[in-house]
Amino acid sequence: MKAIRGFKDILPAESALWRHIESEAFRVFSTYGFSEIRLPILEKTELFSRSIGEGTDIVEKEMYSFKDRRGDGLTLRPEGTAPAVRAYIENKLHVKPVTKLYYTGPMFRYERPQKGRYRQFYQIGAEVLGDADPKVDAETIEMLIKYFRIIGIKDAVLNINSLGCSGCRPGYKLELLRFLGARMDSLCENCQRRVEENPLRALDCKSQGCVEATEDAPSMVDQLCRPCFEHFEGVTGFLMQLDVNYVLNSRMVRGLDYYTRTTFEITGPNLGAQNTIAAGGRYDKLVSELGGPDTPCFGFAIGMERLSIVLSSTGGFGASLSSPIFFFVSMGKPTRKKAMALVAEMRDGGFRVETAYIEGSPKKAMKRADKLGAVYTIILGEDELSKGVVSVKEMATADQSFVPYGELILWLNATLTGMG
RNA sequence: GUGGGCGUGGCUCAACGGUUAGAGCACUGGACUGUGACUCCGGGGGUUGGGGGUUCGAAUCCCCUCGUCCACCCCA
DSSP states (O other): OOOOTTOOOOOHHHHHHHHHHHHHHHHHHHHTTOEEOOOOSEEEHHHHHHHHOTTSHIIIIIOEEEEOTTOOEEEEOSOSHHHHHHHHHHTTGGGSSOEEEEEEEEEEOOOOOBTTBOSEEEEEEEEEESOOOHHHHHHHHHHHHHHHHHHTOOSOEEEEEEOOOTTTHHHHHHHHHHHHHTTGGGSOHHHHHHTTTOTTHHHHOOSHHHHHHTTTOOOHHHHOOHHHHHHHHHHHHHHHHTTOOOEEOTTOOOSSTTOEEEEEEEEOSSOTTOOEEEEEEEOSSHHHHTTSOOOOEEEEEEEHHHHHHHHHHSOOOSGGGSOOEEEEEEESGGGHHHHHHHHHHHHHTTOEEEEEEESSOTHHHHHHHHHHTEEEEEEEOHHHHHHTEEEEEETTTOOEEEEEGGGHHHHHHHHHHHHO
């Protein structure tokens, strides 16, 4: 039996890093006023088709959708924003002026697996609901950058853009359409086909012909209406004030329909083609489109697998993330009772203790201690038992000393803090 | 969904179409009856991803399939 395609286990060797990634995110986000929300993994299909957009790749060909026993159309969530917004409306969280939420968990998309892209993947998301101020955009991005710095992401690059609003985007789209229409022959097949659907995509295309053909294409940022332009200027201005470096990328396009105004993407090193480690933006119309009150919002999602790839490729993690292991060896039947009592005492004291009970030579136990990566091995044999002590051996130096039962915890604490 | 690379013990990899598919690491036993790492000696572990075909003979060549990686696409 094997896990199904695009699904994988996260084994202990990796999970310590995952927990670290999550807990640091929650710690940092909470200092910005975010609180956790736990969302269902399954939602009505309609929630996603309406929010993400009928014509998008996600909705069109990547969702795990099925009918339940009653015949209701359900979908394994492909992203977190729509469920968060649904919960926000349903639970009337809008009675508060601003709501800041974060969440984590698995998302599902039926895509071809490759490095940094899986069918079940994990995101950490955050949403600010109820504030249109450009300061929110800048501050939330700054929070994300700070978080990346804290967990040790280097060489992250922030790209930002503005997609305008329902007022100015259609006009831009028309103009772009005219521009592309005059150059249809130089566009790749793919882009010729999608010009009608989503002309913005052509700006993002990597094929030689499209890159050249769209070199002088009109840029959205130049076509923003006054309010959108001022908003965008506000965002970039605040980013500068917050010392956040960014690249203005007027070609950056989003694959979800709900985005308005600010959008951004952060890329990381050592990831190949799937190099976006976090992305997001503003979605000012989504809440009202889903039946809630007019509520401007901003949010982002982080790809956990990609983060963990970047972090493990740049090194430094592993042993340091888990606490030192103590290995307690009890030798000979008479020692057993005392050993169990001492182990219990150590665990109550917060130590991480593995145990082995052996007859005869401690050789095997020592070997096992070594394999486990024990920092200290504590031996209680019949000699020690008769003296009321244990032998404590520091594995790295092979130093060994007798410690009376009653002083064991104190001794360990003193030694550990001494180590620094 | 499209194109390409790669699948050999737990891991990293060898093996011109030709003996019983090897090595290092890992695992395990001993040298070493109260002490791990280092050293030495021994041991177990493979239907060469799976299925079919070509051939006297296939890990090796061909086809199908599954998986993985890369690019496209898409996105976190």
